[in-house]
Amino acid sequence: MVDLVIVGSIALDNIKTPFGYVENVPGGSATHASIAASFFARPGIVGVVGEDFNHFDVFHSKNISIEGLKVVKGKTFRWSGYYEYDMNQAHTLETQLNVFENFKPELPDSYKNARYVFLANIDPELQLSVLEQMKNPLVVIDTMNYWIENRREQLLDVIKKSNILLLNDAEARELFNTTNLISAGKKILKLGLDAVVIKKGEHGVLLFTDNEMFLLPGYPLENVRDPTGAGDSFAGAFTGYLSKNSLNEEYIRKAVVYGSSVASFNMEDFSFNNLKKIKLQDIELRYNEFKNIIRF
Amino acid sequence: MVDLVIVGSIALDNIKTPFGYVENVPGGSATHASIAASFFARPGIVGVVGEDFNHFDVFHSKNISIEGLKVVKGKTFRWSGYYEYDMNQAHTLETQLNVFENFKPELPDSYKNARYVFLANIDPELQLSVLEQMKNPLVVIDTMNYWIENRREQLLDVIKKSNILLLNDAEARELFNTTNLISAGKKILKLGLDAVVIKKGEHGVLLFTDNEMFLLPGYPLENVRDPTGAGDSFAGAFTGYLSKNSLNEEYIRKAVVYGSSVASFNMEDFSFNNLKKIKLQDIELRYNEFKNIIRF
Numbered sequence: 333m334v335d336l337v338i339v340g341s342i343a344l345d346n347i348k349t350p351f352g353y354v355e356n357v358p359g360g361s362a363t364h365a366s367i368a369a370s371f372f373a374r375p376g377i378v379g380v381v382g383e384d385f386n387h388f389d390v391f392h393s394k395n396i397s398i399e400g401l402k403v404v405k406g407k408t409f410r411w412s413g414y415y416e417y418d419m420n421q422a423h424t425l426e427t428q429l430n431v432f433e434n435f436k437p438e439l440p441d442s443y444k445n446a447r448y449v450f451l452a453n454i455d456p457e458l459q460l461s462v463l464e465q466m467k468n469p470l471v472v473i474d475t476m477n478y479w480i481e482n483r484r485e486q487l488l489d490v491i492k493k494s495n496i497l498l499l500n501d502a503e504a505r506e507l508f509n510t511t512n513l514i515s516a517g518k519k520i521l522k523l524g525l526d527a528v529v530i531k532k533g534e535h536g537v538l539l540f541t542d543n544e545m546f547l548l549p550g551y552p553l554e555n556v557r558d559p560t561g562a563g564d565s566f567a568g569a570f571t572g573y574l575s576k577n578s579l580n581e582e583y584i585r586k587a588v589v590y591g592s593s594v595a596s597f598n599m600e601d602f603s604f605n606n607l608k609k610i611k612l613q614d615i616e617l618r619y620n621e622f623k624n625i626i627r628f
Numbered sequence: 629m630v631d632l633v634i635v636g637s638i639a640l641d642n643i644k645t646p647f648g649y650v651e652n653v654p655g656g657s658a659t660h661a662s663i664a665a666s667f668f669a670r671p672g673i674v675g676v677v678g679e680d681f682n683h684f685d686v687f688h689s690k691n692i693s694i695e696g697l698k699v700v701k702g703k704t705f706r707w708s709g710y711y712e713y714d715m716n717q718a719h720t721l722e723t724q725l726n727v728f729e730n731f732k733p734e735l736p737d738s739y740k741n742a743r744y745v746f747l748a749n750i751d752p753e754l755q756l757s758v759l760e761q762m763k764n765p766l767v768v769i770d771t772m773n774y775w776i777e778n779r780r781e782q783l784l785d786v787i788k789k790s791n792i793l794l795l796n797d798a799e800a801r802e803l804f805n806t807t808n809l810i811s812a813g814k815k816i817l818k819l820g821l822d823a824v825v826i827k828k829g830e831h832g833v834l835l836f837t838d839n840e841m842f843l844l845p846g847y848p849l850e851n852v853r854d855p856t857g858a859g860d861s862f863a864g865a866f867t868g869y870l871s872k873n874s875l876n877e878e879y880i881r882k883a884v885v886y887g888s889s890v891a892s893f894n895m896e897d898f899s900f901n902n903l904k905k906i907k908l909q910d911i912e913l914r915y916n917e918f919k920n921i922i923r924f
Contacts, residue, residue, distance in 0.1 A: 417807040418807070511713040511714070512850055512851075512852070513830075513848075514848045514849065514850045515850050518850075532831065534809075535828065535831040535832070536831070536832075536843075536845060538848070544920075545848055545921055546921060546922070546923075546924070547832075547845035547846075547848060547921050547922060548845070548922070548924070549832060549843035549844070549845050550843075552809075552810045552834070552841055552843060553808075553810065554808055554810045554811050554814075555808075556808070585923070585924040586924055588924070589924050622924075623924075624840075625841055625842060625843050626842070626843060626844070626922045627842075627881070628842070628844070628881040628882055628884070628885050628918075628919075
């Protein structure tokens with residue numbers, strides 16, 4: 333039995349930042365999100381890898397179910413990219429879809445009753461097919477500019493079936509062609525969501541719920557080594573925490589702070605190296621640091 | 629007797645934003661800062677205008693001393709500029725220094741014992757000459773990229789004699805050629821300041837003091853009509869509030885929130901139109917809204 337289902341990519345990444353270069357390191361949205369979620373609840377991954385993927389140990393050690401993870405003939409999805417000193421912006425050098433090109437999410441029976449599902453950034457039609465396989469879960473959904481531009485109607489369809497939408501500031505502005513982020517958040521909320529979370533990278537997070545707004549600044553990191561997976565770590569921890577609590581304003585705010593805490597740890601080293609080392613206790617410490625940093 | 633001295637420009641502005649166009653409206657750093665400060669304490673302006681300036685009524689109505697404001701033959705300093713939808717960035721069309729070109733700050737005796745001085749963005753040599761005329765005041769200083777690039781040594785000199793430095797994120801990065809804002813803030817603090825305030829526009833404010841960091845998100849404004857003077861309104865309210873309180877971490881944090889509250893009101897209309905209308909009670913309401921917005 334899993335608490336939340338996470339559907340997304342599992343990748344092998346080549347990443348260059350001003351602080352180093354790594355090759356063939358495990359990445360992808362489902363990888364980062366499930367490891368982040370595992371501090372709070374038991375996630376189950378739905379995804380696909382090729383025969384060249386040999387990083388199952390971390391999933392086992394974090395008690396993440398990989399019953400929904402298929403290994404097929406061929407090569408794992410690969411992403412190569414780099415960051416300059418402004419690490420808010422990832423620059424893609426190459427994307428090889430490989431086995432991900434024909435990915436059709438299929439949920440094992442043991443996943444179908446999970447309370448939550450996190451739909452990471454994939455084709456909205458695949459996101460929809462996941463919902464159709466589940467029995468009325470609470471839905472957290474992520475997306476990206478590509479789908480906003482090329483699959484707008486299908487995307488709006490899935491969003492309307494979701495409870496919480498996560499997106500970054502540029503995507504929020506793009507969705508309804510609104511320059512002001514506050515207006516954008518309010519418009520998006522009217523699609524029928526319980527909450528909209530707008531991620532602003534180092535500038536923090538805006539949360540919109542029915543009558544309230546919550547603003548959390550970014551955790552002040554002096555050493556960001558690799559921002560890859562920060563958004564997915566946020567989403568994983570956010571959904572993982574919520575899957576064990578009630579869905580209301582109070583817990584959604586706390587989930588934003590836990591999400592930001594875990595994402596900040598993830599950025600302090602390449603791949604998920606840092607999340608392999610830390611414990612829930614470290615996350616609690618950072619959560620409390622947040623309290624102190626914003627206190628007045 | 630004044631509580632704080634404010635030295636800077638008094639201007640007539642032409643401003644175009646996506647929400648309107650105004651001509652010959654009163655502006656300038658000393659104008660915005662003194663009106664913002666007047667909610668908390670009695671400011672005295674040091675500056676110069678030409679014979680074409682006829683906006684003294686607002687200073688009188690706000691009980692701002694203009695004993696240090698000279699009226700000389702010629703035209704008032706003029707700035708013309710515009711903003712596009714990204715209102716974080718002002719675009720200058722024309723600057724006419726006019727009578728401001730030969731501005732030499734001279735403090736009336738009644739200003740020399742003021743507890744605080746706010747040195748708005750002017751030539752560091754003029755800022756220094758103000759300090760030399762005062763009896764050991766607490767000093768809040770602002771600057772801009774032009775002085776960092778062209779008067780670096782003189783600027784560092786005045787900063788070292790100051791208590792609190794206000795600057796925006798780009799200026800903070802530029803001062804010590806540091807990309808990371810947290811590192812920048814810590815380095816700047818080591819110049820011997822009590823506090824460094826880095827302003828990030830809509831993304832809020834970072835405060836650095838000896839052992840602590842304080843982060844406040846920007847007030848979520850849906851309707852920004854004119855950002856001109858936001859930084860100076862922040863500085864004025866910040867310094868005005870501090871001039872009536874102890875200089876310690878607790879009050880500096882509160883001063884940042886009051887500064888942000890007043891700046892947000894200023895942005896909701898052109899020139900100081902909105903600050904003429906609101907009362908201290910409105911500012912207190914927004915201060916409390918901030919508490920609610922960041923609560924978790």
